[in-house]
C-alpha cells in the first residue's frame with residue numbers, strides 16, 4: 001500500500017522566522033497525526049534552524065536541491081552529506097525551475113539521483129513537459145527520456161525509495177493546473193513505464209505525485225485518482241491554513257492503493 005506523500009515546496013519564500021510561524025499555524029490547524037508523509041521543503045538557510053522545531057512534530061523537512069558530490073570546490077552548492085548530517089532525507093531533484101533557470105539537465109538529475117539513493121535518502125524526482133511539447137504530442141516522449149536518463153546506473157535495490165513528481169511546466173505557478181484526467185493519465189503511464197522497464201513490484205511501491213497549481217480546492221480530486229499518491233504544492237503551501245486543508249483532504253482519502 002502506498003501512503004500519501006504531501007510536499008510543500010516553499011521555493012525562495014519564508015525566512016526562518018516565517019517558517020517558525022508557519023509551523024505554529026499548522027499545528028494550530030491540525031492536532032492529530034496525519035496518515036501520510038508530510039514534508040516541508042524550506043530554503044537551505046532554514047533547514048537546520050527549523051530541524052529542531054520540526055523534531056517534535058508529525059512533519060518532516062526536505063531539501064529543494066543538492067549537489068551530487070560529497071565535498072569540493074563547488075561554490076554555492078550543498079552536499080548530500082550536509083543534509084544527512086542534520087537529519088534531512090527527502091530531497092527534490094530536477095525541479096523544472098532548476099532545469100529552466102539553473103542549467104539542470106537529465107544528466108545532472110541522474111548524478112543527483114545516484115548520490116541521493118546511495119545516501120539512503122528519499123528523492124522526489126520532478127518531471128514534466130512544456131506547453132509546446134504537450135501541444136506537439138510529445139508528452140510521453142519527454143517523460144520517457146527524463147525517467148530513463150534519471151534512472152541510468154541507479155542501484156536497483158534503491159528504486160523503492162524513489163518518488164516521481166509529475167509537474168507539467170505549463171501548470172506550475174500559473175493557476176492553470178492539469179485536469180484530474182490529464183494528471184491521472186500521465187501518472188498511470190509513469191507506473192506502467194516503470195513496471196515494464198523495471199518491474200511491477202517496484203511500480204507498485206513507488207509514489208507518483210502531481211504538482212502544478214494545486215490548491216486546497218483541488219487536492220482531494222487529484223488524490224482520488226488511482227495512480228496519484230501525493231501532491232507537490234508550491235503557492236498553496238506557503239499559508240498554513242491552506243496547506244492544512246490539503247493535509248486534511250489527504251487524510252480523508254487515506255490511500256488504499
Ligand code: PGA
Nearest residue numbers: 172173212213233234235
Ligand atoms: P505551484 O508550484 O503549486 O505554485 O504551481 C508547484 C511546484 O513548483 O512544485
